[in-house]
Amino acid sequence: MFPVRTGLIIWVSDVxxxxxxxxYGSLHYISRKMHYAVLYVNAEFAEETMKNIKRLPYVKKIERSYRNELKTEFSGQFEEKTRFYGM
Known part of the structure; x- marks a missing residue:
């Protein structure tokens, strides 16, 4: 139903x-202080898009986001310790 998206962190010299x-995709965030942008693109066209973006004169480096590869489902095998640390 929804296309699989992947994030790209693009380090730039000119904000x-x-x-x-x-x-090139959905521009999610631009950091003026640290000079990077977060761009979401379709996963199947990510490599081709990265090649095109690398050619731009203001792009320093491109990193792929690992958010899709991280495990986000947690098991409940550990007991909750918040009651021990409460006031």
Missing amino acids: KAARNLEK
Whole structure:
């Protein structure tokens, strides 16, 4: 139903020019202080999109997000310890 998306963290030298990344996918966030942008693209076209983005003059480095690969389901095998640390 929904396409599988993957995140790309793109380190840029010019934050104003980073707004042009919208044409490659969904631009989620731009950090003005740390000079990076978070872009979500379709997973099946991610490699091709990365090649096109690397050619841009203001792009320093591209990293792939590991969020899809992390386990987000947790088992309840550990007992809850919050009652011991309460006031």
